[in-house]
Amino acid sequence: MFKFIIKRLGISALVMLAASVILFILTINAGDPLGDLRESTSPNRQNLIDRRIAVMHLNDPWYTRYFAWLGGASKCFVGACDFGTNFRGQRVNDLLVDAMGSSLRLVFLSTIFAIVLGVFFGVMTAIRQYSGFDYVVTFISFAFFSLPSFVFAVLLKEYGAIKFNDWLEDPTISFATTVLFAAIFALFAQSLVGGDLRRRAGAGAGAFLFALVALVVISSTKWFLSPQLGWGFIAVVSIASAVLFVSLFCGLSNRRALASALGSSAMSLVIFLAASGSLWQPTWGLLFGLLLAAILAGVVVGFAFGGYAKRSVMWANVWTACATFLAVFANYMAEYWADYTKVVGDRPVPTVGAGTPNFEGGEIFWLNVIDTATHLLLPTISLTLISFASYTRYTRSSMLEVLGQDYIRTARSKGLPERTVITRHAFRNAMIPITTIVATDFANLIGGAVITESIFGWQGMGALFRSGLDAVDPMPVMAFFTVTGTAAIVMNMVADILYAYIDPRIRR
Known part of the structure; x- marks a missing residue:
């Protein structure tokens, strides 16, 4: 494995080096870096032109400029990257840090949501192949997959924010x-439950009544206002x-496991309830400290009372603690929602930017959280649903292939419960591809959210790349390339290592 990693890194480094030369040449020949100044009517136009020529080293040969960039980029190996300055004289390092922070917030959340939702619905559609649920999810997946990202983003701005x-x-x-919404919810619920007609009809009727009463x-009560x-929730x-x-x-x-999980749930509730007074104005350290305490309590309970399935019980308790934490988090955000809408002028869902300019609620923790969340909402949904479509289809295809294998039939013939067959034998192998x-x-998302960031006004990696390309400035473009190229190499290495962990045959 070690030799493979070294070989893979060496090949990747050579590919990046060759690609960097090509990209640098393409960028500096993409237009005239002095075009805007040549058309300027400013009395000191020539001084501005001379200054830009000096800042961008336009009188130097392209290879001199390239090796100057390469020398600064190579310092990343010792943790001292130097990507030079852009055409305005700003340090690209500083611009890159800000851009990466914005993009990573979008990428991390959208990737997590897309993976969780895509894998869940992919597995469910594979288990219930050719059912109504399968057809509905397939239709939705193809709709999102075929819809251009900019069209979907514009629709989100129009209906998810303005309307x-x-x-x-x-x-x-x-x-x-x-x-109408209750009927749609009922149709989805009955397709998710599956089974015979009587069971699906009962589930659909119950879901319809629940949705009708809730709406x-x-x-x-005009619940959305406050x-x-x-x-209790x-x-x-x-x-x-x-x-x-x-x-x-x-x-x-497994009644013992259920009792252990319910006990862990009770302990999580006690932990968060005991700190409820401090949660009105908390810190991130306090919140994650409480989450860690709830997780540790769940692990201890699972280990002590989980019986022969203690490992599985501990995992169930960990996820229960996380779900409880998210419910507590949502509760306090809801408490401050009315205050937030007043601060932002009764239009709480923004269409552009990563934060409200001159935000007046900066001293209140939950108002800051809500402001960040509302600005993340639409671009995160846009990126999530586009990725969700592909994850759903890939997971379904992989799961169906695994479910047709001989060892799955053997597991079923031994009398193992279907849950065990799916979760322990099929799911893990289906996750390999x-x-x-x-x-x-x-x-890809780190550098591939150019369109989404442009539509929603986020100053992320996409904006950095676009600004460099528009100005025919290779320094921001090459910084973008370095980050995205390195991310591609690292994530592919992570995938190879995960392959070896998931599939022991690869380690042999």
């Missing part, structure tokens, strides 16, 4: 709309998560 903000002036839902209450969740989420994760990891027939896709997508 939604207008609706918040009087957040009531007509009865016809309520019935009527939300509309009549949303309330409360500790947190308790329901925590208990439901415990039941869900036990069913996935251990099976509900997905690791490459995840790694590649993560690297």
Whole structure:
């Protein structure tokens, strides 16, 4: 494995070196770096031209400029990168740090959401092949996959921000709309449950009534103006998560595991409730400290009372603690939602930027969190749903292939529960090809959100690349290339290592 890694890194370095030469030449020949100044009517135009020539070293041969960049970039090996200055004389290092921070926030969240949702729905559609649920998810996946990213982003701005903000002036839902959404929810629920007609009809009817009542209450109370969740909501989420994760990891027939998970849920609730007074104005350290305490409590409970399935119980308890934490987080955000809408002028969902200019709620922790979250909302949804489509299809295809293997039939013939067959035998092997896709997508998204960032006004890696290209300035472009190229190499190496971990045959 070590020799393979060294060989892979050497080949990747040579490829990056050759690609950097080509990109540098293409960039400096993409236009006239002095074009805007030549058309300027400023009385000191010639001085500005001379200054830009000096800053960008335009009188030097291209190879001199390239090796100057390469010398600065090579200092990254000792942790002292120097990507030079852009045509305005600004240090590209500083611009790169800011751009990476913005892009990574988008990439990390959208990638996590896309993986979780895509893998879940991909597995479910594979298990229920050719069912109504499979057809619905397939249709949605192809719709997102075929829709251009800029079209989807514009639609999100129009309906997810502008129209939604207008609706918040009087957040009531007509009865016809309520019935329509309840019917759609019922159709989705019955397709997800599956089974015979009677079971699906019961699930659909229950889902329809639940959605109908919930929407009527939300509309009549104008819940979106001042949303309330409360500790009852947190308790329901925590208990439901415990039941869900036990069913996935251990099976509900394991009563000891279920009791352990419910006990872990209770301990998580006690931990967060005990600190509820401090949570009105917390710090990130406090929040993650409470999360760590809840996770450790779950691990201890699972280890002590999990029985023969203690490892699976511990994992179920860990995810239950995380779900409880997210419910607590959502509860406090909801508490401050009304205050936030007043601060931003009753239009809480923004269409551009990474933050509200001159934000007046900067001293209140939760108002800052909401401001960041609302600015992340639309671009994250845009990137998530586009990636979700591919993850769903790849996971479904991989899962179907694995489910047809001989060892799966052998596991079933031994009488193993279907949950065990899916989670322990099929799922892990189905994830082997997905690791490459995840790694590649993560690297691509770091530099591939150019369109999304442009539409939503985020000053990320896409904006850095575009600004350099527009100005025929190779320094920002090459910094962009260095980061994205390095990310591609690193993530592919991670994928190879994960291959060896997931599939022991590769280690032989």
